[in-house]
Each structure stands twice: as structure tokens, then as C-alpha cells.
Amino acid sequence: MKKIILTAFIVATVLYAGAADSTLAATPPMGWNSWNHFACRVTAADVRAAADAIAANGMKDAGYVYVNIDDCWEGTRDAAGKIQPNEKFGDMKALADYVHSKGLKIGIYSSPGPKTCAGYEGSYGHEEQDAQQYADWGFDYLKYDWCSAEKVYQRSEMEAVYKKMHDALVRTGRPIVFSLCQYGFGRVWRWGASVGGNLWRTTEDISDLYDRMSVIGFDQDGLEPFAGPGHWNDPDMLEVGNGKMNHDEYITHMSLWVLLAAPLLAGNDLSQMSQETLDILTNKEVIAVDQDAKGVQGRRIAAEGPLEVWAKPLADGGIAVGLFNRGESVNPVKVNFKQIGAKESSKVRDLWAHKDLGSFTGNYTTDIPRHGGVLIKVQ
Numbered sequence: 001m002k003k004i005i006l007t008a009f010i011v012a013t014v015l016y017a018g019a020a021d022s023t024l025a026a027t028p029p030m031g032w033n034s035w036n037h038f039a040c041r042v043t044a045a046d047v048r049a050a051a052d053a054i055a056a057n058g059m060k061d062a063g064y065v066y067v068n069i070d071d072c073w074e075g076t077r078d079a080a081g082k083i084q085p086n087e088k089f090g091d092m093k094a095l096a097d098y099v100h101s102k103g104l105k106i107g108i109y110s111s112p113g114p115k116t117c118a119g120y121e122g123s124y125g126h127e128e129q130d131a132q133q134y135a136d137w138g139f140d141y142l143k144y145d146w147c148s149a150e151k152v153y154q155r156s157e158m159e160a161v162y163k164k165m166h167d168a169l170v171r172t173g174r175p176i177v178f179s180l181c182q183y184g185f186g187r188v189w190r191w192g193a194s195v196g197g198n199l200w201r202t203t204e205d206i207s208d209l210y211d212r213m214s215v216i217g218f219d220q221d222g223l224e225p226f227a228g229p230g231h232w233n234d235p236d237m238l239e240v241g242n243g244k245m246n247h248d249e250y251i252t253h254m255s256l257w258v259l260l261a262a263p264l265l266a267g268n269d270l271s272q273m274s275q276e277t278l279d280i281l282t283n284k285e286v287i288a289v290d291q292d293a294k295g296v297q298g299r300r301i302a303a304e305g306p307l308e309v310w311a312k313p314l315a316d317g318g319i320a321v322g323l324f325n326r327g328e329s330v331n332p333v334k335v336n337f338k339q340i341g342a343k344e345s346s347k348v349r350d351l352w353a354h355k356d357l358g359s360f361t362g363n364y365t366t367d368i369p370r371h372g373g374v375l376i377k378v379q
């Protein structure tokens with residue numbers, strides 16, 4: 001009885017404090033963000049070009065919605081303290097209207113500190129005003145990046161600092177996805193949802209290198225209890241198509257991110273990408289794993305040296321399975337059906353290739369290239 005009361009209390013507390021709005025990010029947010037490719041060079045024209053590309057190249061059909069401006073859009077504040085964009089951006093309302101006219105949504109970026117990570121104007125002391133300004137311009141998503149907040153707050157104040165901005169966003173009356181970026185400090189997955197986060201970064205920055213991407217991705221095991229509809233672990237934005245990983249490595253990146261139910265924010269230049277990159281970003285069977293209605297984050301099922309098997313249960317009773325080879329030469333990787341909770345005799349489908357591979361007994365084994373991965377559905 002005590003246990004039931006305790007559980008009910010915890011659930012009620014989480015629901016009450018749990019400002020994370022699950023209607024806002026019922027599945028992991030999908031879209032694009034300017035940082036990984038454009039960094040501080042980003043302009044309004046780049047943002048418009050990204051929206052044009054998403055609307056025209058099949059990404060919108062595949063589920064990409066948010067066109068997110070990262071750091072370096074900020075200018076100074078006017079006499080009343082209102083934040084202005086810098087000269088690279090000009091009219092923010094016009095930019096938001098343009099993105100909306102494509103049937104897409106638009107995101108913006110700030111810091112709870114006096115300065116952003118790139119040294120631009122942050123929201124410190126202007127939280128209410130900035131939230132209202134973003135809503136007035138028509139923004140639908142805010143990434144709120146700790147940065148210089150480190151200098152004005154104690155780490156112990158972090159939850160309150162994030163909640164403050166969340167409450168300000170709620171008061172605008174506009175639904176705005178709230179993305180926490182504080183690199184996983186203080187085990188944010190434990191409290192991110194309770195301060196209104198729809199997603200929270202679990203790590204420091206990704207880069208377009210296999211070593212960095214794979215350390216981040218394969219390190220997410222264990223965080224799966226904290227993800228679910230409305231509140232997601234965020235292992236950082238995609239690097240697919242930025243050029244420093246090979247095809248097998250980008251397949252691993254995308255396969256891992258969908259198994260993790262990670263937000264899928266493309267981070268490349270969408271206005272000039274190869275067909276190969278577009279195919280990786282828009283494979284519908286692969287994306288369906290990420291966007292699955294059950295909203296369960298996958299986990300590591302088995303590991304043997306550099307060979308790993310990850311699985312994610314799906315709403316239709318199937319199981320998405322990733323077979324990965326982190327090693328330097330081709331290796332066979334095996335998934336044992338019993339280990340993932342599948343039937344002794346199960347059907348296997350290759351999701352990247354859209355191909356039924358047949359029925360297998362006990363297990364399925366396939367050769368995986370160096371740094372590669374295969375994504376299958378076991379049913």
C-alpha cells in the first residue's frame with residue numbers, strides 16, 4: 001500500500017511540475033539547425049534556403065518540420081530592452097512568416113546567461129521580454145543554451161533558471177518547443193521534463209567525425225527510462241552530409257539516432273546536398289523507427305568488443321534492431337532473437353534497403369563493414 005501511495009505521489013508530482021508539454025513533441029522533433037554547417041556565418045538567406053529545400057526535396061514529406069536558427073542571429077537591445085536581430089537577419093517576423101508560408105515551423109536560440117556561447121546577447125534579466133518577442137515574431141521552438149549562465153548562476157540554480165524561461169514561454173500563450181542545452185550537467189535527464197523541457201542535450205558538442213559521433217551515440221545506453229512522448233534525450237544534431245564521415249559512418253549515425261528516439265535535426269547545407277545525403281536523411285522506414293508512436297528509446301542489448309546490438313520496441317509489436325561494427329575491419333554481427341524478446345522464429349526486414357530478408361530461427365547474422373551498421377525490423 002505504501003508503495004502504491006508513493007508511486008501515485010511521484011506520478012502526481014511529475015504531472016504537476018511536469019510542465020513538459022507532450023502535445024508539443026509527441027514524437028522526437030525533426031527539422032534542421034544552422035549550427036553544424038553554418039556556425040556563426042549563418043544569415044537569413046541561409047535560413048530561407050533551408051526552408052525552401054525542406055519544402056521541395058522530400059524532407060517535409062519525410063517529417064522534417066522545424067527550421068532552427070542557432071547562435072549568431074542576435075543584435076543589441078533597444079532603449080526599451082527589446083532584443084533586435086543583427087544585420088545578417090533584419091526582419092525576424094518576415095523570416096518567420098516566410099518559413100510558415102512553406103508549411104514549416106521556425107526555431108530560435110538564446111542563453112540564460114548575459115552572453116551566448118558565441119558571445120552574442122543572451123536573455124539574462126530579459127527572460128519575460130525575450131519570450132514575448134519570440135512569440136510576437138512567430139517562433140515555435142527555443143534552444144536555450146547555458147553558456148555564460150555559468151558566470152552568473154550556481155549550478156544548483158540551473159533547474160530554476162530553465163523553469164523561469166519555460167514559464168515565460170507558457171505565458172505567451174504560443175506553443176513553443178523548449179530545448180534545453182546544458183551538455184548533460186547535473187543528470188539533466190532526471191529533471192529536464194519537470195522544468196518544461198521537451199528535449200535536453202545529454203552531451204557536449206558533436207562534430208563531423210566518426211570518433212566523436214560514435215562516442216556520443218553509443219554512450220547513450222542507460223538513459224532510455226527518461227525519454228518518452230513530450231520529453232526526449234538529445235544526443236545533439238545530425239552531421240549527415242557535412243563531409244567528414246563516409247557513407248557507412250553516416251548510416252551508423254542515422255541508424256543509432258533513430259534507435260535512440262533522438263531529435264532529428266539535420267545539420268548540413270540543405271541547399272547543396274548530394275542525392276546520397278538526401279537518401280540517408282529521408283528514408284521513411286528508418287525515420288518511422290525514430291517517430292514510432294510508442295516513444296521508447298532503444299538500448300544496447302549485447303556487446304562483444306567493437307560489435308554491438310541495439311534494440312527499440314515498436315508500437316506494432318515489431319522490434320527495430322541495429323547491428324553495429326565499431327571495429328576497423330569487416331565483422332559478422334549476430335542478434336539473438338531470445339535476447340531481444342522476439343519469437344524463436346522471426347521475420348527480418350532490412351529497413352535501409354526496404355527488403356524482406358526472410359524468416360530466421362534463433363538469430364540473424366550478417367557481415368558489417370568497418371564503422372558500419374545495419375538496421376532491421378524483427379517481427
Ligand code: GLA
Nearest residue numbers: 035070071117118145181205
Ligand atoms: C554550444 C552548443 C552548440 C551551439 C553553440 C553555439 O556549443 O552546444 O550546439 O549551439 O553553442 O554557439
